[in-house]
Amino acid sequence: MKNLRAINRKAHAIEEYVSAAQDDVVALQQGRGGNNNPATRPHYPVGCSIVFSPGWEVDSAGGTAGLCQPAERDLYDCYISCFWPAQVPDHLNNYPDWTKKCASATKDWKDIDLVFP
Amino acid sequence: MSAAVDSAVYRPAEFHRFEAGGRQFVYLVPSAGVFELNEVSGRILDLLAAAPHSAEMLAERLPQYAPRDVFEALEELYQSHAIQTPEGFHEPPQQPPPQFPLQSLVLNLTNQCNLSCQYCYEFGEDKIATPDGKPKFMDWETATQAVDYFFRDSAGRRSLHITFFGGETLMNFPLLKRVVEYARNKAAGEGRSLDFSLTTNATLLTPQIIQFLSENQIGVTVSIDGPKEMNDALRVFSTGKGSYDIIAPKVKQLLAEHKTRPIAARVTLTAQVADVLKIFRHLTEELGFQEVGFAPVTTSSKALYSIGPSGLDRVLEQFRELALEYRDWALAGRHHAFSNVSDTIAEIHQGVSKSHPCGAGLGLVGVGPSGDISPCHRFVDSDPHTLGHVSHGMDRDKQADFLTRGHIHSKYDCHSCWARPVCAGGCHHEAFVRYGDTGHPNLHYCDWIRGWTDLCLQIYGEIAVRNPEFLAHFDRRKTLQ
Numbered sequence: 001m002k003n004l005r006a007i008n009r010k011a012h013a014i015e016e017y018v019s020a021a022q023d024d025v026v027a028l029q030q031g032r033g034g035n036n037n038p039a040t041r042p043h044y045p046v047g048c049s050i051v052f053s054p055g056w057e058v059d060s061a062g063g064t065a066g067l068c069q070p071a072e073r074d075l076y077d078c079y080i081s082c083f084w085p086a087q088v089p090d091h092l093n094n095y096p097d098w099t100k101k102c103a104s105a106t107k108d109w110k111d112i113d114l115v116f117p
Numbered sequence: 118m119s120a121a122v123d124s125a126v127y128r129p130a131e132f133h134r135f136e137a138g139g140r141q142f143v144y145l146v147p148s149a150g151v152f153e154l155n156e157v158s159g160r161i162l163d164l165l166a167a168a169p170h171s172a173e174m175l176a177e178r179l180p181q182y183a184p185r186d187v188f189e190a191l192e193e194l195y196q197s198h199a200i201q202t203p204e205g206f207h208e209p210p211q212q213p214p215p216q217f218p219l220q221s222l223v224l225n226l227t228n229q230c231n232l233s234c235q236y237c238y239e240f241g242e243d244k245i246a247t248p249d250g251k252p253k254f255m256d257w258e259t260a261t262q263a264v265d266y267f268f269r270d271s272a273g274r275r276s277l278h279i280t281f282f283g284g285e286t287l288m289n290f291p292l293l294k295r296v297v298e299y300a301r302n303k304a305a306g307e308g309r310s311l312d313f314s315l316t317t318n319a320t321l322l323t324p325q326i327i328q329f330l331s332e333n334q335i336g337v338t339v340s341i342d343g344p345k346e347m348n349d350a351l352r353v354f355s356t357g358k359g360s361y362d363i364i365a366p367k368v369k370q371l372l373a374e375h376k377t378r379p380i381a382a383r384v385t386l387t388a389q390v391a392d393v394l395k396i397f398r399h400l401t402e403e404l405g406f407q408e409v410g411f412a413p414v415t416t417s418s419k420a421l422y423s424i425g426p427s428g429l430d431r432v433l434e435q436f437r438e439l440a441l442e443y444r445d446w447a448l449a450g451r452h453h454a455f456s457n458v459s460d461t462i463a464e465i466h467q468g469v470s471k472s473h474p475c476g477a478g479l480g481l482v483g484v485g486p487s488g489d490i491s492p493c494h495r496f497v498d499s500d501p502h503t504l505g506h507v508s509h510g511m512d513r514d515k516q517a518d519f520l521t522r523g524h525i526h527s528k529y530d531c532h533s534c535w536a537r538p539v540c541a542g543g544c545h546h547e548a549f550v551r552y553g554d555t556g557h558p559n560l561h562y563c564d565w566i567r568g569w570t571d572l573c574l575q576i577y578g579e580i581a582v583r584n585p586e587f588l589a590h591f592d593r594r595k596t597l598q
């Protein structure tokens with residue numbers, strides 16, 4: 001930090017923490033006051049290994065209703081942003097049009113078809 | 118660092134601002150981080166203190182700085198939690214891990230004393246002890262059980278500490294000697310380090326005892342209230358005769374012959390004995406103590422020796438004078454014996470932010486002659502505060518109750534106080550004596566605590582600016598009370 005000079009040991013620890021967070025663990029960035037600044041908007045994490053995405057897990061009742069985000073959205077976690085050949089077709093190389101018929105994941109997910117590689 | 122050009126409105130978070138050595142500082146709450154502010158960050162805090170501002174408003178109000186510099190300073194202030202947006206920060210209170218391992222054991226070897234100091238919390242009108250029907254002296258079996266219990270419940274700690282206490286500790290010196298040997302062997306067997314200390318009124322010191330203490334590197338704290346006329350005001354034998362003439366030569370001998378650990382004096386300030394400067398000079402210059410600590414007497418406000426608010430102000434004034442002398446000496450790289458300052462600065466330097474005022478019932482327990490476990494030495498022999506027995510260990514429910522009460526989270530009065538990282542509501546025992554509840558904040562001395570902490574922050578800041586090397590002394594210093 002340039003404007004605040006850490007004096008005691010706790011301040012040094014805070015400084016370390018802050019610069020670690022700034023050296024881009026994007027998932028930790030926080031949006032403030034309306035998010036119209038890209039620099040302070042939460043980034044979309046690249047790769048599912050650094051976030052907890054429930055993916056194709058089920059909730060405690062064996063269904064998907066209780067997952068922490070719509071299960072349909074998980075599709076896109078893997079489809080759009082992940083290079084890794086996962087359980088869904090990949091957008092980057094082989095199936096760029098796979099979700100063309102799906103304008104809104106929560107409504108149109110039934111229109112997404114199977115693929116046969 | 119990214120500039121914070123967003124529409125958020127910023128306002129100050131919690132901190133205490135102070136000036137030292139011509140520079141501006143903040144002491145952040147609750148993290149207890151100390152930062153020096155540069156000019157622009159100081160100006161931002163000035164503006165935010167008056168009204169909330171967005172980043173752009175701030176840049177407009179501070180045309181003398183490039184907007185980028187303002188945004189950058191703003192971002193740093195935000196990231197270190199000196200300022201916040203309306204959402205604030207969510208910082209849930211932290212609970213200590215369950216079964217926090219012990220670090221210190223206080224063994225009250227006896228509840229008997231050969232003096233009758235009138236303010237004593239163990240015998241005086243504020244006593245909470247219920248010693249009837251309990252042993253007056255700890256026996257060997259209880260002592261070994263206590264040490265065994267301590268070693269069991271401190272699993273995982275590499276260095277341990279045992280303090281001997283009383284009553285008058287040296288009235289049970291034969292047991293002390295055996296416990297030192299027993300515990301030493303046990304520590305060696307487990308590959309752990311162990312050190313000892315004791316508190317005494319010095320009346321029973323003999324050349325043999327002094328030699329033993331020195332050879333075994335046992336730290337000694339002597340309770341003494343200053344020169345003869347002051348010490349003898351309240352520190353008297355049961356006949357009413359003062360204790361000074363007996364202890365002065367013994368203390369001199371102790372200081373001359375025991376060099377393996379620092380020897381400290383501990384002074385209890387009362388309405389009758391409150392001339393801090395005179396006491397300090399006597400204890401350091403005439404008797405030769407290297408460390409002198411002062412504490413106002415613990416008592417309900419009605420007692421004759423209780424220091425009233427105006428008396429406390431006078432004491433703080435004298436503390437200030439002595440503390441500034443400490444500062445001057447520290448700037449010159451010299452050790453000063455006023456340990457109230459070094460204790461507080463050690464905590465400030467570490468950035469201690471306490472969930473509880475002290476280690477009582479957490480990393481520290483007291484054990485009395487009966488083998489009952491209590492939160493600390495001051496609760497020994499008090500049935501309502503017993504937390505278990507050395508034969509079967511700590512009663513976890515009682516411990517949890519004590520710690521929940523004492524947690525800063527349950528002290529609502531403290532939640533808006535900037536001094537809470539160091540104070541956390543103050544001594545559980547004092548709270549019980551004053552308010553009948555160990556979890557009650559000690560609201561009668563808030564002004565004192567805040568005044569004192571502010572002064573020590575200023576001294577700390579000045580040392581950090583003008584002689585930062587001196588602070589290395591506090592890197593290793595233990596802050597456990």
Ligand code: SF4
Binds near residue numbers: 534535566
């Ligand atoms: S007891 Fe007083 S000084 Fe201590 S933390 Fe509470 S409000 Fe602050």
Ligand code: SF4
Binds near residue numbers: 543544546
């Ligand atoms: S501060 Fe009070 S409760 Fe804590 S250890 Fe000291 S006397 Fe006991």
